[in-house]
Amino acid sequence: MVTTTPTRRAVRRDADISGRAVFAIVNYSVFLALAFVCAYPFYYLIINSISSNDLAALGEVRWLPSGIHFANYEQVFQLGGLTQAAIVSVGRTVLGTVAAVLASAFLGFMFTQSRMWGRKFWYRFVIITMYFSAGLIPVFIVIRNLGLTNNFWVYVLPFVVQPFFIILVKTYVEAMPSELQEAAEMDGANILQVFFRIYLPNMTPILATVAIFSAVAQWNSFQDTLIYITDQSLYTLQYLLYMFINQANSLAQAMQNGGNISSIVDAATSQTPTSIRMTISVIVILPIIFVYPLFQRFFVKGIMLGAVKG
Numbered sequence: 001m002v003t004t005t006p007t008r009r010a011v012r013r014d015a016d017i018s019g020r021a022v023f024a025i026v027n028y029s030v031f032l033a034l035a036f037v038c039a040y041p042f043y044y045l046i047i048n049s050i051s052s053n054d055l056a057a058l059g060e061v062r063w064l065p066s067g068i069h070f071a072n073y074e075q076v077f078q079l080g081g082l083t084q085a086a087i088v089s090v091g092r093t094v095l096g097t098v099a100a101v102l103a104s105a106f107l108g109f110m111f112t113q114s115r116m117w118g119r120k121f122w123y124r125f126v127i128i129t130m131y132f133s134a135g136l137i138p139v140f141i142v143i144r145n146l147g148l149t150n151n152f153w154v155y156v157l158p159f160v161v162q163p164f165f166i167i168l169v170k171t172y173v174e175a176m177p178s179e180l181q182e183a184a185e186m187d188g189a190n191i192l193q194v195f196f197r198i199y200l201p202n203m204t205p206i207l208a209t210v211a212i213f214s215a216v217a218q219w220n221s222f223q224d225t226l227i228y229i230t231d232q233s234l235y236t237l238q239y240l241l242y243m244f245i246n247q248a249n250s251l252a253q254a255m256q257n258g259g260n261i262s263s264i265v266d267a268a269t270s271q272t273p274t275s276i277r278m279t280i281s282v283i284v285i286l287p288i289i290f291v292y293p294l295f296q297r298f299f300v301k302g303i304m305l306g307a308v309k310g
Contacts, residue, residue, distance in 0.1 A: 042285065049073070049278040057272040072279040081232060081240060089237040092155035093218040099160045100214040101207050107161070108169025109195050123170075130163045136227070143228055150231045155224060159217070165210045172206040173199060216288055241280040245273070 048056040052067030060066070076082075110116055111123045133139075148154040176199070184194045225239035 042289070045278050045281050045285075049275065049282050053272045053275040056278065057274045072275050073283075076241075076244070076276075076279050076283065081235065082237070084233060085235050085237040085240040088152070088155075088234060089219065091152070092236065093215055096156045096159055096218040097211050097214045099156055100162055100165060101210050103160045104162060104165035104169050104210050105200060105203055105207060106195060108166045109173050109199055111166065111170050112173045113191070126161065126166060127163050140227060149228050150234065152234055154228045155218070155221075155236075158224075159214075162210075162214070165213065168210065169203065169206055172203065176202065212292065215291065219288055220284070238284060241284065245276055245280060 044062070047063075047065040048061050049072055050068050050070060051061040051065045052069070053072070055061050055066050107126070111119060113119065116122075134142075143149060143154060143158070148157065180198050180202075181194050184198050189197065220238060222236060222238035222242050225234070225236050229235065229239075
């Protein structure tokens with residue numbers, strides 16, 4: 001009878017396969033847990049916004065919706081001026097993002113050009129604004145003197161130049177082969193042609209990253225409306241919903257204090273501050289959640305190449 005013993009190579013191969021299998025299981029388990037931690041808050045908001053308001057207020061809706069209804073969304077969408085506010089928010093997000101992306105791309109490219117007059121000075125002049133700010137009152141005075149109060153462009157112009165975005169683009173451009181520019185200039189291209197025809201089409205990953213950052217910031221911003229805008233036609237969606245949250249809290253507080261006005265009682269019993277907060281949060285975050293996957297494939301590559309010079 002002949003017996004065979006496994007060779008050392010076979011044992012090592014089996015150990016490697018087992019090790020890779022264990023690593024894969026642990027790896028997937030950790031990332032699934034992280035994905036759950038990230039996704040559950042959004043799921044929690046959604047199920048509470050469509051569940052019974054009294055159960056949601058008591059915190060009893062955790063995993064599955066209970067008493068499903070869509071009255072919260074119906075009442076929120078009945079707000080006066082909601083359509084106009086949504087148009088303003090979309091407009092500021094689109095225009096602000098495009099302006100910030102183009103400005104960051106051009107300035108980031110120009111700050112890599114050694115022929116630029118005072119390049120180091122202007123680059124440091126821009127970067128220093130990341131660390132020092134004049135404060136709210138001086139900024140408000142400047143905005144008012146420029147005629148931007150109660151003006152749609154107050155949402156766009158102050159946020160065009162973003163030092164952090166410029167740093168990302170500059171580092172990305174420095175990692176690109178300088179031979180591209182040299183070849184274009186030998187063919188007679190000027191600096192603008194080099195930027196728009198050579199560099200800009202090859203900046204897609206970092207520009208997508210900048211676009212995500214800028215769009216999220218523009219969409220979520222409401223403090224500039226609070227400070228600079230009194231014209232209701234220029235209210236953003238976030239500011240209008242912020243006002244609605246405050247009104248809902250006031251109504252609930254009035255009911256708790258024993259208010260006898262029937263309209264207050266009816267409004268407070270139809271919605272609770274908790275249900276309103278959940279509903280408004282869902283409305284605000286859904287557009288960004290739908291837009292993000294469009295840029296996600298560029299995001300990791302862009303942020304890595306734009307942050308590390310290799």
